[in-house]
Amino acid sequence: MKKRTLLLMLSATALLMACGKNEPAAPSAAAPAPATPAAITKIVVGLDDNFPPMGFRNEQNELVGFDIDMAREAAKRLNINAEFKPIDWNAKEAELNGKRVDVLWNGLTITEERKKNIAFTAPYMENHQIIIVTIASPIQTKADLRSKTVGAQEGSSAVGAIEKEAEVARSFKELKTFGDNITALMDLGTGRLDAVVVDEVVGRYYVAKRSSEFRVLDEHFGTEEYGVGTRLEDTELLKQLDETLASMKQDGTAARISTQWFGANVTK
Numbered sequence: 001m002k003k004r005t006l007l008l009m010l011s012a013t014a015l016l017m018a019c020g021k022n023e024p025a026a027p028s029a030a031a032p033a034p035a036t037p038a039a040i041t042k043i044v045v046g047l048d049d050n051f052p053p054m055g056f057r058n059e060q061n062e063l064v065g066f067d068i069d070m071a072r073e074a075a076k077r078l079n080i081n082a083e084f085k086p087i088d089w090n091a092k093e094a095e096l097n098g099k100r101v102d103v104l105w106n107g108l109t110i111t112e113e114r115k116k117n118i119a120f121t122a123p124y125m126e127n128h129q130i131i132i133v134t135i136a137s138p139i140q141t142k143a144d145l146r147s148k149t150v151g152a153q154e155g156s157s158a159v160g161a162i163e164k165e166a167e168v169a170r171s172f173k174e175l176k177t178f179g180d181n182i183t184a185l186m187d188l189g190t191g192r193l194d195a196v197v198v199d200e201v202v203g204r205y206y207v208a209k210r211s212s213e214f215r216v217l218d219e220h221f222g223t224e225e226y227g228v229g230t231r232l233e234d235t236e237l238l239k240q241l242d243e244t245l246a247s248m249k250q251d252g253t254a255a256r257i258s259t260q261w262f263g264a265n266v267t268k
Contacts, residue, residue, distance in 0.1 A: 046101030090155030123225035
């Protein structure tokens with residue numbers, strides 16, 4: 001190649017490179033618009049299936065109960081399917097936040113501690129932690145529980161309510177926990193326990209069935225409120241549930257369901 005031709009080619013290349021440096025950068029592609037949240041079509045309801053009358057299995061092994069009926073009605077109004085999944089209630093927060101269930105709806109007590117990990121609807125029921133003893137028991141007050149063996153369901157609000165009254169709790173001979181309330185009440189009936197602390201809605205349901213064996217003390221371990229629990233980030237689901245529960249209260253549906261299970265309107 002001739003020297004002159006080579007010089008011309010090098011000059012042209014340099015000119016093109018220089019022009020390239022002065023050209024404005026190509027505009028970057030616009031960021032994609034945030035995706036619209038998918039419509040909710042189904043919720044998996046986590047529950048303790050041994051918690052009558054809130055949620056339990058009948059003689060046909062069907063899931064029934066006050067909270068079951070409330071959840072089904074809410075799902076119907078939201079035009080979504082409700083699937084009911086029995087879980088280990090002591091691991092309820094792990095089940096919810098692990099996305100194995102979408103809501104906790106089974107007599108779930110609203111507490112400040114739980115609010116750190118669970119979002120709650122407005123309360124739909126008020127409850128107490130009552131004390132059940134046998135008909136023949138000499139126990140009349142919480143003070144009489146001194147040196148006695150008291151039972152409660154593991155991971156339940158009953159345990160937390162007892163622990164709040166530290167002086168009373170320290171006076172027990174033992175606080176024995178059980179996987180479910182039925183087992184605790186069975187131990188009470190056979191004399192292995194002196195008293196059982198349990199949700200009022202559950203306790204009175206059993207006492208009504210076995211009124212010749214058990215009675216409820218006038219004193220209790222405090223008042224609490226029930227709410228439906230969702231994951232903290234599921235704000236749209238929480239909003240829809242709140243609106244639906246409010247409409248069920250307003251039109252009398254919640255009162256009707258309550259009367260079917262409790263003989264009175266106990267909703268809040």
